Amino acid sequence: MSLPVRERSPRPGGGRHRRPVPTSLPPDAPLLVLAAPGSTSGVAADIAAVVRVDHPHIEVRLTAVADLADSLPSGRDAIVVPLLTWDDPAVLAEIHKAVAASGSGAVVTEALGPHPLLAEALHIRLAERGLARADRVRVLNVGSPVDAVILGTVGGAQAVHAVQATAVLLASRLTLPVVSASLDSEPGVPMAAERLRAAGAERLAIAPCLIGHEVPEELVEQVATAVDARHAAPLGAHGAIAELVARAYGSQLAT
Structure with a gap:
């Protein structure tokens, strides 16, 4: 029988992505682009949904890494958050190549971990x-x-x-x-x-x-x-993963 589990509310943490997202953003705030290796269905869609619910003032777009170049907006700033637990160089290279090809000037954050x-x-x-x-x-x-x-x-x-x-x-x-x-x-x-x-x-x-x-x-x-x-099960759409996505976005806003 599984032990009872209590999920804690998000709180400030040390290390990377420590800055939470402001409670309000201007209308021209950068778009949060969640870049998923592989499919955007299933767990990637679930994480995007949790981010939208927890941070309704952020405009979130979910895209596959393979489609990133065509998904980045023209004429608007964007912050790309890779859906990775570590800085996988192969995936990050694809993401940076797509950003360069788009000509959008979007900023790419680090992966979600360690944190x-x-x-x-x-x-x-x-x-x-x-x-x-x-x-x-x-x-x-x-x-x-x-x-x-x-x-x-x-x-x-x-x-x-x-x-x-x-x-x-x-x-x-x-x-x-x-x-x-x-x-x-x-x-x-x-x-x-x-x-x-x-x-x-x-x-x-x-x-x-x-x-x-x-x-x-x-x-x-x-x-x-x-x-x-x-x-154990994979991390999936745990609230902490969605919070790390938002914090990665917030850390770029702060800079």
């Missing part, structure tokens, strides 16, 4: 599956449902390195070992699981550091089964 809000969303996704205590623990985590967590990502060694800061933030919340590993390449989850078990961590959980569009839905399940671990 404490991202770690909070990962924590809550684990708690929803009964794989973590629902509240942040500041003392020894006695009675934790698992012994260690593998933060799963895609994009090879570069992605594994990029999400290590998020792993540290999540480990601080859980007071458990958290290591990053690739779901689809080396250094992979099997190696991470072997090392954790050699150190005495028998009960493992995988926390996908994924929005939800990056890999086939069944990949996380297959990887977890292969290493005899349980897993």
Whole structure:
């Protein structure tokens, strides 16, 4: 049975994207363009919808990265927020190329992570599956449902390195070992699981550091089964992800 989960309201955080969006904006405020790798349906559309509900004074446009050049407005400023948990150089290169081709002069923000809000969303996704205590623990985590967590990502060694800061933030919340590993390449989850078990961590959980569009839905399940671990759901349209999108936009307004 899953532990009860309490989602916290957005609050100022340290590090990147710390500036919230002003409560009111002028009519000519930049358009927020949410750039999604792949399809704009499903989770990408859900995130855009949450941003619109939470920040109705922001005009939000959702577009696929492949269609970005044609989607950027002419004669109006725009801030492009990539729907990524880390600064994937291949996707960011596509985005910057599209912005240049459009001639719009749009500004591109960094990815959504690392950030404490991202770690909070990962924590809550684990708690929803009964794989973590629902509240942040500041003392020894006695009675934790698992012994260690593998933060799963895609994009090879570069992605594994990029999400290590998020792993540290999540480990601080859980007071458990958290290591990053690739779901689809080396250094992979099997190696991470072997090392954790050699150190005495028998009960493992995988926390996908994924929005939800990056890999086939069944990949996380297959990887977890292969290493005899349980897993959380991808981040999806969690309120913290929508808030990070808005904060990325707000940080550019401030500059």
